[in-house]
Amino acid sequence: MPELRLWFSPGACSLAPHILLHEIGAAFEAVKTSIPEGAHLTEEFTRLNPKNRVPVLMLDGEVITELPAIATAISNLAPDKCLMGRTDLDRVRAYEWMNWLSGTVHGQGFGGLWRPQRFSDDPAVFENIRTKARRTIADCFETIDRRLSSTYSTGQNFTAVDAFLLVFYRWGNGIGIDVATAFPRYASFAEPLLQRPSVAAAIAAEGINAHGR
Ligand SMILES: N[C@@H](CCC(=O)N[C@@H](CS)C(=O)NCC(=O)O)C(=O)O
The missing domain is CATH 3.40.30.10 (Glutaredoxin)
Incomplete structure (x- = not known):
């Protein structure tokens, strides 16, 4: 190593x-x-x-x-x-997810909410940017919820996409979205994964709450 x-x-x-x-x-x-x-x-x-x-x-x-x-x-x-997917198609799907999670969900959604100054130099419009970012996050969570139908997001094994999705699950709860009620498939996917030894170990090492709320 x-x-x-x-x-x-x-x-x-x-x-x-x-x-x-x-x-x-x-x-x-x-x-x-x-x-x-x-x-x-x-x-x-x-x-x-x-x-x-x-x-x-x-x-x-x-x-x-x-x-x-x-x-x-x-x-x-x-x-x-196979953390980036097992088959060729899984790998393509993993990059499809990672790109969108990184650029849209993180960069536009949570980035707009927490860092509106990245989008405008005018503090007068920050609240509008935050409002729009909350809508973006809700739309993204809708998409995530629709796409999740089994234990893992991509193929038949745990991947980096699952780890990244757990980050946003915690953040969603943290900004006051009741993910379990509004996006039940996302919550049903995330909750068991929070028990996974690697996930529990990282959460313990960071000293944070597993659910983000
Ligand atoms: N595109 C980067 C984004 C990384 C990013 O924005 N990280 C946040 C924490 S979640 C950060 O370091 N923010 C520091 C800041 O905004 O000052 C990536 O995918 O790694």
């Missing part, structure tokens, strides 16, 4: 790769920062990732950013786990 170090902030999207590292049973160093406190805004972290975001994975000295890329790098370390 290469030398692995993951920079995370408790409960942030970095929870997904944190779960994946536990899933493959890798020895790794977890480096904690705190996004809400702005603890990542240091010269040292900016040198590491000039985009100033977590997650960051260092793999034998190579710095990797962006969740779909990090998930792929971790998946490559344990090919038998």
